[in-house]
Each structure stands twice: as structure tokens, then as C-alpha cells.
Amino acid sequence: MFIYLMMLDTEEEKSKFEKIYFNYRQLMFHIANDILNDEYLAEDAVHKSFIKIMKHLNKINNVECPKTKGFIVIVVKHTAIDLYRKRKRENTVQINEETLIEHRGTTVEQEVIDKVENPLTAAILSLPHHYSEIILLKYSHHYTDKQIANLLGLSEENVRKRLQRAKRKLKEFLKEVG
Numbered sequence: 692m693f694i695y696l697m698m699l700d701t702e703e704e705k706s707k708f709e710k711i712y713f714n715y716r717q718l719m720f721h722i723a724n725d726i727l728n729d730e731y732l733a734e735d736a737v738h739k740s741f742i743k744i745m746k747h748l749n750k751i752n753n754v755e756c757p758k759t760k761g762f763i764v765i766v767v768k769h770t771a772i773d774l775y776r777k778r779k780r781e782n783t784v785q786i787n788e789e790t791l792i793e794h795r796g797t798t799v800e801q802e803v804i805d806k807v808e809n810p811l812t813a814a815i816l817s818l819p820h821h822y823s824e825i826i827l828l829k830y831s832h833h834y835t836d837k838q839i840a841n842l843l844g845l846s847e848e849n850v851r852k853r854l855q856r857a858k859r860k861l862k863e864f865l866k867e868v869g
Contacts, residue, residue, distance in 0.1 A: 711759075712741070719763065720737050727778075732774055746841075762828075811865070814868065815827070818864070822860060825839065825854050829854060836854075
């Protein structure tokens with residue numbers, strides 16, 4: 692953690708990052724390890740995620756709010772999936788595809804969706820994860836397309852296209868529900 696703190700300028704940033712580190716490092720490791728099935732790769736994913744989070748530290752107001760937790764989970768998931776894809780291309784890592792699919796949101800989110808009272812929130816959560824995450828980052832966390840692209844390792848055009856598709860799917864879903 693000392694290395695991370697050296698990369699930050701102000702005491703406020705250091706304090707905020709320290710709280711994030713101690714509150715979320717175990718959760719981040721658990722998520723990354725479930726996706727990668729390799730503790731060393733999971734540690735790499737967590738490290739890379741912390742560096743990404745540091746770049747967007749000014750966007751985090753309250754360390755312990757659900758919005759911050761959601762942001763951190765999205766970052767670590769995408770970082771772990773990127774590492775998985777990189778290793779897969781290199782044919783050095785084997786992963787259980789069921790685990791990857793489960794952590795992309797299908798099982799866990801269905802339980803959450805069933806408990807949500809707001810129909811719009813339920814509709815957003817019922818979208819495929821790559822659409823719901825884009826919508827949440829854009830409209831809940833107020834990130835720009837460029838920031839989302841940097842966070843998720845996508846091109847800005849891909850972010851805009853996913854956002855467009857997500858809105859279309861959301862509109863279709865809401866029409867069906869009424």
C-alpha cells in the first residue's frame with residue numbers, strides 16, 4: 692500500500708485511498724480470484740484495479756456508499772476479465788467458463804432484481820452486464836465516454852455503441868413491462 696500512497700499528492704487523497712484499500716481489498720481479491728482461479732493473477736488484477744481507481748479517486752465522494760462499492764466491483768471485474776482474455780490468447784490459463792458467466796452478473800443479479808422495487812432499476816439490472824455497467828457508469832457515476840473507455844479498456848466508439856444498444860434494449864424491456 693505504501694507504493695500506492697506515494698503516487699498520490701494530497702493527504703486527503705491518501706486518506707481516501709487508504710480507506711478504499713482497507714474496505715475493499717478482500718472483496719476485490721475474491722472477485723478476481725473467482726474469475727481467474729489463480730491467486731497470483733488475482734493479485735495482479737487487484738493491483739491493476741487499484742491503479743485505475745487511483746486515477747478516478749476524485750469521483751469518489753463517500754468511500755463506504757453502495758455507489759463506490761459498485762464502481763470498485765465493476766473495475767475489478769473488467770480488469771480480471773481482461774487478464775483472463777490476455778492469458779487465454781497466450782494459452783497459459785485455464786478457467787471454468789461457468790465461473791466467468793456467473794460473475795458477469797447472471798446468478799447474483801437475478802436475486803437482486805427480484806428484490807428491487809423501482810421498475811427502471813430492475814430493468815437496468817436485467818440487461819446483460821456489459822450494457823448495465825455502461826449505463827450505471829454513465830448515468831449513475833457520471834463518467835464521460837472517454838473515462839468509461841479508459842476504465843473498461845474499450846474504445847470510445849465501442850462505449851457509445853454499447854450505450855446506444857443498452858438504451859434500445861432498455862426501451863424494449865420497458866415497453867414489454869408497460
